[in-house]
Amino acid sequence: MAKKTINVALFGSGFMGKAHSNAWLNVGKFFNTKFKPVMHTCASVVDAKDFAANWGWRNVTKDWKAVAADPEIDAVDICTPNNTHAPIALAALESGKHVACEKPLAATLDQAREMAKLAKRRTKQVTQVWFSYRGCPALGLARKFVEQGKIGQIYHVRAQYLQDWGGPSTPLLWRFKSKDAGSGAHGDLNAHIIDSCRFITGQEITEVTGSIAETFIKERAIPEEELGNIKGGKIGKKKKYGKSTVDDAVTFIGRLSDGGTASFESSRLSMGNKNANRIEINGEKGSLRWDFEDMNWLWYYNAQDDSQRAGWQKIMCTDAGSHPFVGHWWPDAHILGYEHGFVNLASVFLDRIAGKKKVEVPAADFNDAYQCQRVLEAALLSAKNRCPIKLSEVK
Ligand SMILES: NC(=O)c1ccc[n+]([C@@H]2O[C@H](COP(=O)([O-])OP(=O)(O)OC[C@H]3O[C@@H](n4cnc5c(N)ncnc54)[C@H](O)[C@@H]3O)[C@@H](O)[C@H]2O)c1
16 A cells, blocks of 8 residues: 655755755655655755755745645644744644744744744644754663662763864854854753753753853954855955854753752864763763763663672664664664654654654654753843843743
């Protein structure tokens, strides 16, 4: 029997547009989802004809508003700059579509709140936010270990997301403008590790006790055109400069709902760190450690081992029977990469649309991403006012 199909529309044709196109192209081939996605339309503000043809989008348009309202579209996927998430997602939800949206949920807390409120009212529609690292099997295993009580009460979470592409030669892309991005490294990188903390521990961050935000590169060359990759922009001969209005780095500390302490550090200026998304969790019975640059491995320390054999265990998370998602891919130890995380989460989105109660790993929804946005806001407030901020004060 032919599979049921759902028509997907993609918004944006840049870095994430590519990662998500790959996910929609492959998810139905590797996962036996009830619905098969049809790559119906790609909407971008730039000419995306070549992009759409390359990835197999059947239609292409610059008119995103028409696509958000098009009754032929069942689900939209938003891969555009942060300040455009809210208008696209709200219009799509209003017209009855399922919505998958890139992170951070929005450029501002007000936008994020409105999105989460509407999503809550639209009980028959699925929302998802691409905290893509949830799609890495090792992070799913870390969550399982915490659920199984393997590390006991959590004392510390120590998370970093460090990159180094944001030096002075990187032009004034949308990522450096607060009106487009909301914040800089903070919303871009801390958003991911706040989500990883919530995802693995199942706890909320209840207070930001201190925070520091810094913009080191105050001015950047204005590009004639954005080239659609993280650092890329074509700069004319006569360079004009504009002000960067976002942070380059934000570090903050906070408290978890079960009493543990947590630290989060993000930077685009940590030379030598390319995509160093790392988290370590220390509990009464042991510890967990993960580093995206070695994404197939989870490190586990069992504090109950006798001292003669105690030590960090390096677990390769590629066992079909034991580790999330990998059974859909290759034989054991045939390593997964960055793109698999997106395909894995696309399968969760389709499973949820099909009404499946038990999905492999829970993906973040609009409410999760709104909780994350509250923490982002609390950290910025704490840095600005140089004081602790309770999350109960940030609605
Ligand atoms: N999950 C992840 O790991 C991850 C990684 C990178 C970026 N992101 C997020 O993905 C989003 C996009 O980032 P990117 O790196 O792909 O940016 P990008 O600059 O590479 O691409 C943005 C695209 O959006 C298009 N666009 C802008 N406004 C639009 C609109 N109103 N309608 C349709 N298209 C529009 C642009 O033409 C461009 O094609 C951001 O929210 C970013 O934070 C997530």
